[in-house]
Amino acid sequence: MDRLKIKELPLCERPYDKLEAVGSEHLSNAELLAVIIKTGTKSFTAVELAQLVLKMSHDGRLSSLNNLSIEQLMQIKGIGKVKAFQIKSVLELSKRIASSDGIVHHVIKSSKDISTLLMEEMRYLKKEVFKAVLLDTKNQVIKIIDVSIGSLNSSIVHPREVFCEAVKIGCNSIIFVHNHPSGDPTPSSEDIKTTQRLLECGDILGIRVLDHIIIGDGKFISFKEKCII
Known part of the structure; x- marks a missing residue:
């Protein structure tokens, strides 16, 4: 049985359209990651690929995804080098944003x-x-x-x-x-x-x-x- 085309999928599986309709704050982690991944494969939508990436977190925490290597990400069928680079880049950027937030002029009392x-x-x-x-x-x-x-x-x-x-x-x-x-x-x-x-x-x-x-x-x-x- 042929897979549905993107436009035939429900809104929850069309992260770009959902982001435009309701805003990024209403997207799930998988949907946000799917926006970065952009495209799926014949076997998986972008959202499904994102879900597979999230499952690689050994403890269920988003922050532990930072430990994944390019090679580990590429073990997922449908995640090639470019997509792996995109995922690693956004994870690194989010880590830097989190670590820099409020550091300068932060008062240390204890x-x-x-x-x-x-x-x-x-x-x-x-x-x-x-x-x-x-x-x-x-x-x-x-x-x-x-x-x-x-x-x-x-x-x-x-x-x-x-x-x-x-x-x-x-x-x-x-x-x-x-x-x-x-x-x-x-x-x-x-x-x-x-x-x-x-x-x-x-x-x-x-x-x-x-x-x-x-x-x-x-x-x-x-x-x-x-x-x-």
């Missing part, structure tokens, strides 16, 4: 504020990423910089890279943040050793190290609250 700011960006990362949150005299975020990617140790996280931008823009204080891909935020001996070294460098430069936050999967540990620093 470790919870840092968690709120960076948890969703960092909890699903497959590698350790070390960040420095640069603050002004009012504890407002001036900038967040990526310092290193890889297992945290004193050779990778060098004080020169950590404090170079901080000195350049004249920040008053700094908070370090990195993730544990295992999901367990418990600090390792190397985490503590590296933090102590950076703390000493901050003292020399006159830049206060307020805290070091380790982010796990939905949970975090503050070195300050644990009296590690």
Whole structure:
């Protein structure tokens, strides 16, 4: 039996027409993704392809789709390289929008504020990423910089890279943040050793190290609250 043509499909399977008729806020996740995918195949509509992509989320969360590779997306029949690139691009863009929203001038009053700011960006990362949150005299975020990617140790996280931008823009204080891909935020001996070294460098430069936050999967540990620093 031949499949229906697009114009013969119900409105719910015509995401472009539905978007025009009722607005993007009324489209489902699959319909929004179908707009990006644009076209279906002989076997699947664009909406059905989008549903197959969404099913690849291991925990049902949209944010975990960021971990999908181009190769994984292309395993879906009907998702070629171009469509995979389109999907990855929109996922990356949405992640950047979410992570940048409200960062500048965001006031940090506690470790919870840092968690709120960076948890969703960092909890699903497959590698350790070390960040420095640069603050002004009012504890407002001036900038967040990526310092290193890889297992945290004193050779990778060098004080020169950590404090170079901080000195350049004249920040008053700094908070370090990195993730544990295992999901367990418990600090390792190397985490503590590296933090102590950076703390000493901050003292020399006159830049206060307020805290070091380790982010796990939905949970975090503050070195300050644990009296590690």
